[in-house]
Amino acid sequence: VGDGDTDHYCWQRPEDMTSSRFAYRIDANHPGSDLAGETAAAMAAASLVFRHSDPHYANELLIHAKQ
Structure with missing residues (x-):
């Protein structure tokens, strides 16, 4: 989790x-x-996306979503 106020005031590449x-x-x-x-839901949804192409990652x- 980051600080949205700080992040949104800076518009440059992370490398710079x-x-x-x-x-x-x-x-x-x-x-x-x-x-x-929200994070658990995103991980569970992503597991469905990757279940055929990369079952290990899914x-x-x-x-981790269940944790």
Whole structure:
């Protein structure tokens, strides 16, 4: 999870960025069940996309979605 305000003010390639970019995490003190749910849903949906072309990757996505 990043800082949207900072990210949206910078329009350049990541390779050229020199400013600090902070990352945040979800934990007991900083809840984010909505974000965790959206991420799990995206992984589950992506597992369906890759199930025929890359079954190993699809299975890995599904495992992490269930976590």
